[in-house]
Amino acid sequence: MLKISIMNRSRSQINELLVKRIVRKILKQEIGEVPVNIVFVGERRIRNLNRIYRKIDLATDVLTFVYGEQDLFGEIFLCPKQIEKNASKFKQPYSTEFRRVLIHACLHLCGYDHELTDNKSTEMFTKQERYLKEVENLDR
Numbered sequence: 001m002l003k004i005s006i007m008n009r010s011r012s013q014i015n016e017l018l019v020k021r022i023v024r025k026i027l028k029q030e031i032g033e034v035p036v037n038i039v040f041v042g043e044r045r046i047r048n049l050n051r052i053y054r055k056i057d058l059a060t061d062v063l064t065f066v067y068g069e070q071d072l073f074g075e076i077f078l079c080p081k082q083i084e085k086n087a088s089k090f091k092q093p094y095s096t097e098f099r100r101v102l103i104h105a106c107l108h109l110c111g112y113d114h115e116l117t118d119n120k121s122t123e124m125f126t127k128q129e130r131y132l133k134e135v136e137n138l139d140r
Helices: 016-030 043-054 080-089 094-109 121-135
Strands: 004-008 036-040 062-067 073-078
Touching (some): 004 016, 016 094, 043 062, 043 073, 062 094
Parallel strands (some): 004 036
């Protein structure tokens, strides 16, 4: 069974069952059972992590870390406040943007990257939107 741990260090309410369903669906289809920690944090914490690990001194919506080569392990840090701001900016419902960002993070765990030169970014974003359609009703 896929081990998914969730810690909510933010002030937002999180539907942990929905998060686990989305993560489980994507990881099983893409790479199999990889343990993952998912941490929800505030803007100050995500900004600090972004500054330390990416040298970008701004809050972001999500950061994904992959450890190991054969025995993979992943960590996803999500900032609900930044997701909320992006939802407003992109004129999307929060629930849609939340799912999109979570799917995006899972695809990073699976080896997709849109920031490198040889990166499969088109495939990543195509899959992201396909998965978004597939999970839109998971919590209903």
